[in-house]
Amino acid sequence: MDFFLGIWDAIDKALIRENRYEFYLSGIGNTLLISLFAVILGFLIGAFVAVVKQLCAGRRGIGWIAKICDLYVFVIRGTPVLVQLLLINAVLFNYRGANAIVAAVLCFGINSGAYVAEIVRAGIESIDKGQTEAGRSLGLGAGQTMWLIVLPQAIKNILPALGNEFIVLVKETSIAGYIAVTDITKAAQYVGSKTYDLITPLLIAAAFYLILVFVLTKLQKLLERRLGKSDRR
Amino acid sequence: MIDVKDLCKSFDNLHVLNGINEHIYKGEKVVIIGPSGSGKSTFLRCLNLMEKPTSGSICVEGEYITDRKANVNLIRRKMGMVFQHFNLFPHLTIKKNITLAPVKLGLMTKEEADAEAMRLLERVGLADKADAYPPQLSGGQKQRIAIVRALAMKPDVMLFDEPTSALDPEMVGEVLDLMKQLADDGMTMVVVTHEMGFAREVASRVMFMSDGQIVEQGPPDEFFANPKNPRLKDFLSKVL
Numbered sequence: 001m002d003f004f005l006g007i008w009d010a011i012d013k014a015l016i017r018e019n020r021y022e023f024y025l026s027g028i029g030n031t032l033l034i035s036l037f038a039v040i041l042g043f044l045i046g047a048f049v050a051v052v053k054q055l056c057a058g059r060r061g062i063g064w065i066a067k068i069c070d071l072y073v074f075v076i077r078g079t080p081v082l083v084q085l086l087l088i089n090a091v092l093f094n095y096r097g098a099n100a101i102v103a104a105v106l107c108f109g110i111n112s113g114a115y116v117a118e119i120v121r122a123g124i125e126s127i128d129k130g131q132t133e134a135g136r137s138l139g140l141g142a143g144q145t146m147w148l149i150v151l152p153q154a155i156k157n158i159l160p161a162l163g164n165e166f167i168v169l170v171k172e173t174s175i176a177g178y179i180a181v182t183d184i185t186k187a188a189q190y191v192g193s194k195t196y197d198l199i200t201p202l203l204i205a206a207a208f209y210l211i212l213v214f215v216l217t218k219l220q221k222l223l224e225r226r227l228g229k230s231d232r233r
Numbered sequence: 234m235i236d237v238k239d240l241c242k243s244f245d246n247l248h249v250l251n252g253i254n255e256h257i258y259k260g261e262k263v264v265i266i267g268p269s270g271s272g273k274s275t276f277l278r279c280l281n282l283m284e285k286p287t288s289g290s291i292c293v294e295g296e297y298i299t300d301r302k303a304n305v306n307l308i309r310r311k312m313g314m315v316f317q318h319f320n321l322f323p324h325l326t327i328k329k330n331i332t333l334a335p336v337k338l339g340l341m342t343k344e345e346a347d348a349e350a351m352r353l354l355e356r357v358g359l360a361d362k363a364d365a366y367p368p369q370l371s372g373g374q375k376q377r378i379a380i381v382r383a384l385a386m387k388p389d390v391m392l393f394d395e396p397t398s399a400l401d402p403e404m405v406g407e408v409l410d411l412m413k414q415l416a417d418d419g420m421t422m423v424v425v426t427h428e429m430g431f432a433r434e435v436a437s438r439v440m441f442m443s444d445g446q447i448v449e450q451g452p453p454d455e456f457f458a459n460p461k462n463p464r465l466k467d468f469l470s471k472v473l
Contacts, residue, residue, distance in 0.1 A: 131322065133316065134314075134320035134321075135334075136283070137313070138309070138386055139309040139334060139338055139386065144337060
């Protein structure tokens with residue numbers, strides 16, 4: 001009985017007393033905000049880079065664009081995300097005075113873009129060359145063929161890998177506290193420093209990430225089923 | 234209609250086509266046969282620039298498509314192509330497969346394209362499959378849809394790249410029947426195939442390719458009854 005009372009007291013102290021849940025709520029808000037926009041930005045950058053690279057590679061005159069895409073992926077994948085975060089924040093903060101959430105969204109979006117680009121590239125390459133040939137033989141342009149025929153099929157193939165990348169990204173936002181963004185992790189730390197009990201707030205934060213990832217996984221499954229419609233025989 | 238001059242194609246150091254000169258007239262049904270590796274598919278694929286010729290020129294209806302400034306996409310609209318492996322778009326319904334290009338290229342409204350698609354599907358007896366997806370179809374059905382998809386662009390010439398080679402034997406007939414109908418309607422056709430029966434029955438001219446050249450050609454009766462080239466004789470003795 002004492003044991004359960006102890007747990008209840010800890011939760012009460014970490015969550016309810018002095019309206020401390022408000023910290024978590026604003027933290028959750030920031031985490032969701034950063035995650036959502038970073039995922040969107042990452043997907044847009046990644047898809048754009050992969051497609052541009054695919055359409056430009058090996059072509060006379062525009063081959064160098066593909067080289068730039070390679071460089072982007074090389075640099076972003078080759079440096080730690082925390083260093084990128086601090087760097088982007090320093091640049092934005094020093095010269096523009098922008099807010100830290102914008103810096104976080106930019107950093108995680110640009111970072112994720114490099115990984116998404118590689119995933120999308122794999123997806124594009126997984127589609128049979130005959131699909132492109134069929135599209136082109138009908139008179140569709142290279143871009144139209146990519147957009148209407150190759151990409152929809154590629155996205156379906158890479159959905160599991162994309163889902164994985166986004167889950168990693170959501171959890172990665174937990175380092176946003178380094179640039180003074182109060183995300184859920186930072187909020188938990190803050191409450192912990194007030195109550196002299198770090199463990200309970202961090203467990204609450206962990207539970208929140210679990211729920212978020214659970215929802216993302218469900219969404220992914222839903223999308224996979226929808227896009228898998230044409231596979232049903 | 235299609236004029237080919239000194240067409241050469243090589244992949245790195247492998248010379249696939251060695252200087253082909255040929256003219257294909259409107260309404261002709263040209264069947265190209267030959268052993269594998271003889272360059273017949275490559276020749277066909279050069280005609281709509283699926284393969285870029287290394288040298289030589291190709292002129293389609295007065296337009297030099299090998300010219301660097303030529304608009305390849307515009308020329309391809311007039312040249313339907315049917316592939317060995319069908320290459321239907323698996324993520325789209327049959328109807329969408331057929332209407333995609335005409336609608337997206339602004340040649341027809343969605344309604345016109347739908348009506349045209351249904352008319353063509355009706356003709357090949359697959360109207361009930363309009364809302365099915367390609368994976369639900371048999372090989373023969375897929376290839377008939379692929380032909381219909383190319384026809385929906387109202388092409389002036391149809392290129393067939395071994396259209397029956399990937400089919401189960403029992404399904405070859407339905408595809409060849411459709412091709413025969415097309416030939417009877419006066420379509421200009423260039424067909425790469427191993428179906429000697431089809432060549433004999435439908436072709437207005439049969440070509441034999443070997444080592445990247447057209448070694449012998451002629452009307453089918455003469456061609457099959459009286460082959461002159463030793464390599465053609467050898468080839469025919471193996472396949473007939």
